[in-house]
């Protein structure tokens with residue numbers, strides 16, 4: 410049975426739903442995520458494009474194509490919150506932090522990060538037991 414997950418932006422104009430399981434649930438330390446989102450590393454829930462859809466407020470989002478990277482930021486035009494971003498493979502990436510915020514501060518076990526990716530490109534060290542690649 411496909412699971413269904415939902416997140417929404419801060420002002421609630423936009424709701425995004427995900428079906429099934431994410432391809433990747435991990436922390437990403439690459440410079441692309443860092444520069445796209447201005448975060449030290451990205452807490453990624455990465456899904457195939459067709460697993461993620463805007464289920465409310467589709468006309469309220471702006472999709473911004475990064476000028477040099479094959480990545481986009483999709484954000485609410487009212488509150489500015491990024492509801493997801495896309496990567497060069499066309500996957501749609503939802504932040505684990507956003508998921509938590511929208512789901513009673515809970516992140517299901519099967520969505521929690523199981524690895525650190527591009528850890529050799531990091532700008533911050535993380536002291537945990539997860540594999541670092």
Ligand SMILES: [Zn+2]
Nearest residue numbers: 418420485488
């Ligand atoms: Zn909003």
Ligand SMILES: [Zn+2]
Nearest residue numbers: 437438439442
């Ligand atoms: Zn990355």
